[in-house]
Amino acid sequence: MKRQTKDSIVLGAALFAMFFGAGNLIFPPAIGLTSGDKWLFSLLGFFITGICLPVLGVLAVSKAGGTISELASxxxxxxxxxxxxxxxxxxxPLLAIPRTGATVYEIGVAPLSSINPIWVSIIYFSVTLFFVIKPSGVIDKIGKILTPILLIVIGTIITAGSLHPIAPAVASKLKNAFSYGFLQGYQTMDTLVAIVVGGIILASLIEKGYTDSKIQFKMTTIAGVMSGAILLMIYGGLMxxxxxxxxxVTPEISRTALILKITQAALGPNSLLVISVAVSAACLTTSIGLTAxxxxxxxxxxxxxxPYKATVIFVCLFSTVMSAIGVDKIVEIAVPLLVxxxxxxxxxxxxxxxxxLLPYKAMYKGAVLGAGSIGIIDAFKALNLDFINTVFEPVYKxxxxxxxSxxxxxxxxxxxxxSLAFGLLGEYFAPFRSGFTKADQVGIALTTTDPE
Known part of the structure; x- marks a missing residue:
């Protein structure tokens, strides 16, 4: 096997581990439950935001220079x-880290014990803080062991459940299953994770001696396709x-209760301990990584x-409180921010x-303004508050x-x-604006002259 191919496979495994956290388990089954016989259309929408975008995010960050700052600069x-x-x-601390703590309680502890969730949060984030303040190779080794175990457990559940389905998929009342799956894919937050930690992939390639940008892009693409294919099989099976x-089950069942029901149906009542331990440990590794x-x-x-220590202490304290409100409530809170x-x-x-291919870098500003403005309107709608809905109803229409839409x-x-307007106006008014030269139009001096 060629060295490049081997390193691409290793990179693909690392990329998969970066994207796949225990939280990703709770969304596909819930989407499938709501979508019923339209689950394939939901899977297609989810595939775009839950798989394609994270992979493209890593590629974009790598191409931009390796950091989220350079991506947005x-x-x-x-x-x-x-x-x-x-x-x-x-x-x-706002969403993903508290969600890991809530998931640990609802999947890893609640089925086995009646302990108060706040005590679970305190213990869980104390352990997180211990490993984050004193970084150790132990947690990395645990993660490398746990990821394969979690994959084996999930693979077994999907195989058993697919060979012996409980019942045919019921008819769904969803008007647009694709859109539903697309928007639910936001909740994985893998795209946001990708643009923050995508630089790790680039640094890894450089460390291995791959300094040519074309080779880096090629290897990252291969790794992305590999990790995306594995994710698609898992998400499709769970959905x-x-x-x-x-x-x-009833439509009101919580996301965590649903995955527990599926596990019991596929592997029997004694399988809860296995999924509880695997999910809890995987959540811990995710929490430690995101806190750091x-x-x-x-x-x-x-x-x-x-200071680093002050930040991680604050993150753990805040997450302890947030996680106690439960997975479904955290997911609900997440919607306005994510849209x-x-x-x-x-x-x-x-x-x-x-x-x-972009002739003018001002096009970035126009595109962000257009996308962000509609996102803000969607966020107001997602809040579902009467006085806001009354004011913005004409805008919603x-x-x-x-x-x-x-x-x-x-x-x-x-x-x-x-985007087009900003690009064309930038070109038209460039000769008449001080500080906006031809160099700005091709992006050479934009970041130093722009008031933003």
């Missing part, structure tokens, strides 16, 4: 700082199992003014990948008339339109 340095901070907070549970990322990020962007951040992240990923792409036309 073409919009402006202040935007880069704000966007990077929001993303790190989202995959950190199918969820679709076959429609006659056995948050600490490193804010220490770096503040020039050391926000703002994801369209902007998608624009930045796509534009960085096609950067050589306008957004519904935008092309592809029913598929979750209402932001696409505004992003493209403003």
């Amino acid at each position: 073409k919009v402006g340095p202040k935007f880069s700082l704000i966007f990077g901070s929001i993303v790190v907070l989202a995959i950190g 199918f199992l969820g679709a076959t549970m429609g006659t056995s 990322i948050a600490g490193d990020f804010f220490a770096h962007v503040s020039g050391g003014k926000i 703002i951040v994801y369209p902007v992240a998608i624009v930045l990923i796509v534009f960085n990948l096609i950067d050589p 306008i957004v519904e008339y935008l092309p592809l 029913k598929y979750g792409f209402a932001w696409l036309l505004p992003a493209l339109t403003l």
